[in-house]
Structures are given as structure tokens and as C-alpha cells.
Amino acid sequence: MAALTKYITKRIFYALITLAVVITLTFFLMYLIPGGPFLSEKAPSPATTAALKAKYGLDQPVYIQFKNYVVKAIQGDFGPSLKQRGRFVSDIIASKFPVSARVGGIAVLAALLTGIPLGAYSALHRGKWADKFISFFATLGIAMPSFVVSTISVMIFSILLSLLPTYGLDGPANYIMPVIALSLYPMAYIARLMRSGMLDVLGQDYMRTARAKGLSPAKQLFKHALRNAILPVVTYLGPTIAYTLTGSFIVETIFVIPGIGREFISSILNRDYPMVMGTTIFLAVLIIVLNVIVDIAYKIIDPRIKLQ
Amino acid sequence: MSTKKPNPLSLHPDYSMFLPATEEEKQSLNVMRESIGFWRDGARRLKKNKMAMISLFVIIVVMIFAFIIPSLYPYDYKTFIEGSENLAPMEFSAQEQALNDSGVSVFPHFLGTDSLGRDLTARTMMGSRISLLVGLIASVLIMLIGSTYGAIAGYFGGRTDQIMMRIVDLIYTIPDLIIIILLASTLKYPLQDLANNNKAFAWINVLGVGLICIFIVFALLYWVGMARIIRSQVLSLKEQEYVTAARALGASSARIITKHLLKNCIGIIIVTTTLQIPAAIFTESFLSFVGLGVNAPMPSLGSLASDALGGLSSYPYRLLAPAIMISVIILSFNLFGDGLRDAFDPKLKK
Numbered sequence: 001m002a003a004l005t006k007y008i009t010k011r012i013f014y015a016l017i018t019l020a021v022v023i024t025l026t027f028f029l030m031y032l033i034p035g036g037p038f039l040s041e042k043a044p045s046p047a048t049t050a051a052l053k054a055k056y057g058l059d060q061p062v063y064i065q066f067k068n069y070v071v072k073a074i075q076g077d078f079g080p081s082l083k084q085r086g087r088f089v090s091d092i093i094a095s096k097f098p099v100s101a102r103v104g105g106i107a108v109l110a111a112l113l114t115g116i117p118l119g120a121y122s123a124l125h126r127g128k129w130a131d132k133f134i135s136f137f138a139t140l141g142i143a144m145p146s147f148v149v150s151t152i153s154v155m156i157f158s159i160l161l162s163l164l165p166t167y168g169l170d171g172p173a174n175y176i177m178p179v180i181a182l183s184l185y186p187m188a189y190i191a192r193l194m195r196s197g198m199l200d201v202l203g204q205d206y207m208r209t210a211r212a213k214g215l216s217p218a219k220q221l222f223k224h225a226l227r228n229a230i231l232p233v234v235t236y237l238g239p240t241i242a243y244t245l246t247g248s249f250i251v252e253t254i255f256v257i258p259g260i261g262r263e264f265i266s267s268i269l270n271r272d273y274p275m276v277m278g279t280t281i282f283l284a285v286l287i288i289v290l291n292v293i294v295d296i297a298y299k300i301i302d303p304r305i306k307l308q
Numbered sequence: 309m310s311t312k313k314p315n316p317l318s319l320h321p322d323y324s325m326f327l328p329a330t331e332e333e334k335q336s337l338n339v340m341r342e343s344i345g346f347w348r349d350g351a352r353r354l355k356k357n358k359m360a361m362i363s364l365f366v367i368i369v370v371m372i373f374a375f376i377i378p379s380l381y382p383y384d385y386k387t388f389i390e391g392s393e394n395l396a397p398m399e400f401s402a403q404e405q406a407l408n409d410s411g412v413s414v415f416p417h418f419l420g421t422d423s424l425g426r427d428l429t430a431r432t433m434m435g436s437r438i439s440l441l442v443g444l445i446a447s448v449l450i451m452l453i454g455s456t457y458g459a460i461a462g463y464f465g466g467r468t469d470q471i472m473m474r475i476v477d478l479i480y481t482i483p484d485l486i487i488i489i490l491l492a493s494t495l496k497y498p499l500q501d502l503a504n505n506n507k508a509f510a511w512i513n514v515l516g517v518g519l520i521c522i523f524i525v526f527a528l529l530y531w532v533g534m535a536r537i538i539r540s541q542v543l544s545l546k547e548q549e550y551v552t553a554a555r556a557l558g559a560s561s562a563r564i565i566t567k568h569l570l571k572n573c574i575g576i577i578i579v580t581t582t583l584q585i586p587a588a589i590f591t592e593s594f595l596s597f598v599g600l601g602v603n604a605p606m607p608s609l610g611s612l613a614s615d616a617l618g619g620l621s622s623y624p625y626r627l628l629a630p631a632i633m634i635s636v637i638i639l640s641f642n643l644f645g646d647g648l649r650d651a652f653d654p655k656l657k658k
Contacts, residue, residue, distance in 0.1 A: 145634060157622060250594065
């Protein structure tokens with residue numbers, strides 16, 4: 001148990017360092033951009049610029065600006081948005097993130113619920129045509145970027161067949177294409193992981209023991225095989241969540257979903273710097289924290305793993 | 309009674325079994341076969357892998373399509389052909405049709421033209437070229453940085469290794485795609501400044517700021533996987549006798565790393581680099597699709613798909629070529645990389 005506590009503290013410590021690096025990197029990259037945030041088509045008078053700079057604390061030396069930014073960021077305050085007048089970055093994130101989380105959550109669930117059975121089935125029927133078909137499908141799924149999946153499915157289902165709506169999130173039908181686009185890659189990856197994990201487990205001695213002592217096939221499968229084969233999938237859960245979050249940049253842009261991914265891309269293209277910084281830090285924190293949780297959960301689930 | 313049937317119970321020896329061995333028989337008993345080198349052994353295994361050979365063939369076809377055909381092709385990727393806007397595949401514009409009717413044959417637009425009258429076949433070929441170039445150059449960068457870093461960490465061990473690998477762990481946990489987008493969108497401005505104000509950096513404009521950004525991003529973040537793999541290899545390789553022998557003969561650390569350790573990792577280095585290519589192409593197309601990759605007149609498969617998305621309801625066919633192309637490129641590099649791994653480094657197989 002002491003080893004586990006030590007591992008957890010160490011993991012959290014590293015996560016904090018990573019966060020510090022991400023925040024520093026974000027701040028100084030944004031600082032490097034020439035022109036400053038108050039450049040627009042109508043050039044303001046020098047007096048106005050100076051007043052604005054004083055108001056936002058931009059006339060102070062870099063390190064003080066950095067200190068102020070970090071202190072405020074820790075409190076969850078990323079300042080006002082430059083392009084959406086009168087709104088704060090943290091409010092925008094709070095209003096957009098639930099949408100992305102809902103779509104992303106459904107996508108992760110869909111990937112798990114299809115990937116695991118497909119991989120297991122494929123391993124149990126090794127060499128048969130079903131296995132070959134699933135393996136080919138999984139290889140193809142890994143080779144298709146999410147923008148290809150989304151645009152092709154829009155082309156087929158909305159334009160040629162007029163079955164599904166192309167944008168917005170008004171009804172359940174709106175979720176189908178974004179979820180497919182987000183979950184195809186992780187699903188294919190999970191199916192592959194599950195297949196190789198399952199093949200590994202099926203060759204183990206304890207499986208022969210289970211069969212020899214006369215366990216029913218269902219018990220063999222669920223109590224012995226799946227439980228062990230699923231472990232690699234658990235480690236992949238962290239990257240899956242990260243993938244769906246970043247995948248949302250493209251999928252939300254294509255399907256016009258009012259989520260945080262679309263907001264991030266449009267704030268970059270609009271040069272809304274506080275928004276970019278706020279979203280970057282928010283998403284980075286989210287991914288890092290989820291990864292730590294998944295890693296720790298993995299060590300707890302599988303006692304065979306060596307803690308180091 | 310010339311041919312006597314042999315008596316099966318006879319103990320009389322059959323002389324034909326005691327003849328001297330023929331050359332062929334001698335050869336078959338030779339235990340010392342010709343030794344097969346590392347490369348030939350791997351190539352032999354690779355040739356047996358049908359999937360990998362098909363992928364290699366596809367890769368070569370795509371390369372010809374991307375690097376050779378554009379120079380022989382009558383249209384180029386940036387010329388606006390006036391009067392030929394928004395043509396469907398194989399369609400001719402009014403003036404081209406007139407020329408055709410008068411007997412001068414006009415080269416067809418296989419994939420049609422875009423809204424500015426640029427030939428889409430030429431643009432797709434150019435886009436494939438950019439994607440392949442990004443994949444190859446980025447992978448070479450990753451290979452150089454990752455293997456040097458990993459070899460140094462593994463060779464020196466101890467505290468050096470500890471510190472170097474902590475840095476790798478750190479970069480590994482940074483959510484890469486977010487930082488990549490951030491880097492690609494911010495590095496643009498200082499790079500543009502540098503290219504415009506400093507003569508020595510004028511070449512940046514030739515390649516385009518977007519591409520340079522992508523290379524910087526890969527060089528900064530993507531080498532960590534390579535570094536980890538090479539380090540673990542070097543850790544075991546450096547215990548071998550030939551390393552001790554080299555050190556006893558007075559070879560410097562740099563020489564041992566480059567001449568002995570990295571040379572013995574070459575299989576893994578090649579395999580990992582090949583598997584890095586599709587990942588790099590994937591990221592490049594993502595960035596270009598979002599609008600952060602290549603600069604305007606230059607097409608990339610990602611930006612072509614993004615352009616097609618705008619007019620998807622009127623011209624859905626425009627999407628197919630870049631979408632299929634990018635999937636085929638990534639798929640064939642993935643399969644070829646897997647084949648290489650199985651052939652040259654069976655231990656790496658998961």
C-alpha cells in the first residue's frame with residue numbers, strides 16, 4: 001500500500017510540473033505574437049492604447065504580467081474575451097464544455113461498447129472470415145482521419161441519401177454522425193488492443209485450468225478471459241479521452257456543434273488570445289488529470305503491475 | 309530370364325545403393341549454409357509478407373503520382389484557368405469544347421476544377437506531394453533527434469539518464485495536439501518576421517511558414533517515443549563485449565554511440581521511423597484542414613478536403629479524391645511499417 005501511495009504522489013507531482021510547463025509555454029507563446037491584442041482595422045489613438053494597456057496590466061514588465069496571469073488562472077479567471085464583447089473566457093468555457101462533454105462521452109462509450117466485443121469476437125474466431133473482416137475494418141478505421149470520416153458521412157447520409165441533418169444538435173439524429181466520426185478511430189484501436197490481449201490470455205495456463213475444471217464457456221469467457229484481456233484497453237482510456245476532446249476541434253467545426261472544440265478553432269482563427277490561452281489551459285488540465293486518474297486506476301485494478 | 313524379379317527376402321545387397329554420391333546429394337548434406345546477412349534475412353521475410361508488398365507497391369505508385377507525374381502534367385496547381393471554373397470531372401469549358409471541336413485536343417480535367425478554375429487533379433497530386441514530404445521530413449527529424457537523445461541517455465546512464473528521461477516523461481504527458489495547434493498558430497508571426505527581415509532566412513518563404521511550423525512542432529514534441537525505444541535498446545546493447553572491447557581500444561563515447569550502438573539499433577530505428585510517417589501525415593492533414601498548415605496557393609490533402617467541405621452540397625465529388633488519397637497513404641504506410649517490423653524486428657511485435 002505504501003508503494004501505491006508513493007506512486008500516486010509521484011504521479012500527481014509530475015502532473016503538476018507538466019501543468020506548469022503548459023501554462024508557461026502558453027503564456028510566453030502568446031506574448032511572442034507581435035502586434036498585441038488591441039490592433040484592429042481602426043487603429044486606436046496612442047492615448048487609448050496606453051489606457052487600454054494600463055487597464056489590462058499590459059504596461060507592466062513581463063514577469064509581473066505572467067505572475068498575475070498565473071494567479072488568476074489558478075482561480076479560474078482567464079480574463080474577458082476579446083471578440084465576444086462583455087463575456088468572460090471562463091463563462092464561455094463553462095457554457096460550451098458540457099456540449100462537448102456530452103458528445104464526447106457518448107463517443108467514448110460507443111467506442112468501448114463496440115470495440116471490446118468486436119476485438120473479443122475476432123480473437124475467439126481467429127483466422128475465420130469474421131476475424132479477417134474485423135481486422136481489416138480496424139486497420140482501415142485507424143487509417144482514416146476524423147475529417148475524412150465526417151465529411152464522407154455527411155456526403156453519404158446527408159447529401160446523397162438526405163437521411164441525417166448536417167448541423168446543430170437539435171435531436172438524437174444529430175448525434176449519429178458526430179459520434180461515428182469521433183468514435184471510429186478509438187473503436188478500431190480498442191478492437192485491435194482487445195484482440196491481441198484476448199489472444200494472449202487464451203494461451204495462458206489459467207485458461208486451460210478453467211477449462212479443465214469444467215467451467216461453463218460463459219464463465220470462462222467473462223470471469224477469466226475478458227477480465228484479463230480488458231486491461232490494455234483500460235490504459236488506452238486516457239488517450240481515448242484525449243483523442244475525443246481534440247478530435248472535437250474538427251468534428252464540431254464540420255457539424256457546427258456549439259462546443260468547446262469549435263470555439264477553440266474559431267478563437268485561434270479570430271486571434272482571440274485570452275480565449276485561446278484559457279481553452280488551451282483548460283483542455284490541458286482536463287487531459288492531464290484524466291490521464292493521472294486512469295493510470296492510478298490501472299495500477300489498482302491490476303496488482304501484477306510493478307509499481308515504480 | 310534377363311530381368312529377374314528381386315526376391316524381397318533376399319539378403320543379397322542392392323549395389324545401386326552403394327554408388328558414390330552425386331554433386332547434388334553432397335550439396336544437400338552440407339550443413340554450413342551460406343550465411344545470410346541482417347538485411348537479406350529481413351528482406352526475405354518482408355518479401356513473403358503479401359500485405360506489406362502490396363502496400364509498398366501502393367506507396368511507390370503514390371510517389372510516382374505525387375513527384376513525377378505533376379511535371380509531365382499539362383495543368384499546374386496554381387494557375388487559374390479563366391472560363392473553366394467549377395467544372396465537373398471530365399467536363400470541358402465552352403472555349404475548351406470549341407477547341408476540341410476544331411480538332412485541337414484539349415487535355416481533360418479528370419477531377420474537374422475548383423471555384424477559381426484550378427485543375428483539381430494537379431492540386432490533388434501536389435497535395436499528396438506535400439503530405440508525403442511532411443511525413444518523410446518530419447520522420448527523419450524525429451529519427452535524428454530521438455535516436456541521438458535516447459542513445460546518449462542509455463549510454464551514459466545514471467544521473468544523466470534520470471534527468472533526460474524525466475524530460476521525456478514530461479513531454480510525453482503534455483497533451484500534444486493542443487500544444488501543436490497553439491505552436492502552429494503562434495510561431496507563424498515570429499517566423500514571418502524573420503523571413504521578411506533577415507536575408508539569411510528568406511528560404512522560409514519558399515517552403516512556407518506553415519510547413520516550417522509543422523516541422524518545428526514535430527522536432528519539439530514527437531521524438532519522445534523514439535527516444536524511449538532507442539534508450540531501452542542501448543541499455544542492453546552497451547553491456548555487450550564488443551562495447552567493452554571498443555572502450556578498451558580507446559574509442560571515444562561519441563564513436564561508440566554512433567559506430568557501435570546506433571548501428572546495432574538500425575532495424576528498430578528504421579521500423580519506428582516508418583511507423584512515424586503516417587502519424588506525421590495524420591497531424592499535418594489535421595492542421596491543414598483546420599487552416600493552420602500549408603499557406604494558401606499550396607494545397608495539402610487536408611486543405612483540399614477542407615475546401616471541398618465548403619461546396620459539399622453542390623460538388624460532393626471534390627471531396628473524394630483527397631479523402632481517399634489521404635486514407636490510402638496512411639493505410640499503406642501503416643501496413644508497410646507493420647510488415648517491416650515483423651521482418652526486421654520480430655521482438656517489437658505486440
